[in-house]
Amino acid sequence: MDRFIPITSLKNEQLKKWKKLQSKKGRAAYQSLLIEGEHLISEALKAGVSFRNLIVDAANKEKAMQILSGLPVQVPIYELTPSLFASVAETDTPQGIAAVIEMPVWSTEELLQDQDQPATYLVLDSIQDPGNLGTIIRTAEAAGVKGLWLGKGTVDPFNSKVVRAAMGSLFRLPMLGMDLQQALPLLKESGVTIVGTSPRAGMYHFQYPFPARSAVLLGNEGRGVDPAFASFIDAEIQIPMPGRTESLNVSITSAVLLYERLRQQYPHM
The missing domain is CATH 3.30.1330.30 (Ribosomal protein L30/S12)
Known part of the structure; x- marks a missing residue:
């Protein structure tokens, strides 16, 4: 038949x-x-x-x-x-x-469960390029990130270009769209340290000892993280760039920071 x-x-x-x-x-x-x-x-x-x-x-x-x-x-x-x-x-x-x-759906409880366990989160503020978001999702899964928080202005993770760039990772990696004015306090209340980036941070990413429960906060491709979220940031780090370029693509930045975090965890995994 x-x-x-x-x-x-x-x-x-x-x-x-x-x-x-x-x-x-x-x-x-x-x-x-x-x-x-x-x-x-x-x-x-x-x-x-x-x-x-x-x-x-x-x-x-x-x-x-x-x-x-x-x-x-x-x-x-x-x-x-x-x-x-x-x-x-x-x-x-x-x-x-x-x-x-x-469509996969996750809850706040799923992302924040096991609060006594080490965890890495990624918090994104207004990432607008679908290719960037898809690559970030794929990289985050590879690096063992527990969950993604997608702030207002971030491209729809189920946009077809994001789906193709993520190569299947968005079927498995828990993520939640939420106003970061609500998400960041939730993370801090569950014992997560919020780590931001700044070219004037004074501490390189490989010098910073990531706490057991850490969230990396990354911002929009053009303007970076909204200053309204500055009060939630516990520590700022920078990636050294001895060359002449002034900045890195946000998906590259996420990979560099997440894998330094993973390197520090690796002996204990």
């Missing part, structure tokens, strides 16, 4: 719903996310994300069947004409297979 449900019309209601998932408003309304390609589908499966639909391009049906044969999920599979598939895909060169999944 053919498992594929054909869609051949632009007026199809299911197709209209998938197109709405291209916007933040649509994703929020349906609590769903459309992901593309074999790699992201595989990562979502490994993360235990709930699948709602699978979508294949009729022109790549044979390849899609090979991929689908290894998937344990039993959900509706829709077959679209190449032009219809391209209309829901957001990549320039679609791979011919996509899926609609349930």
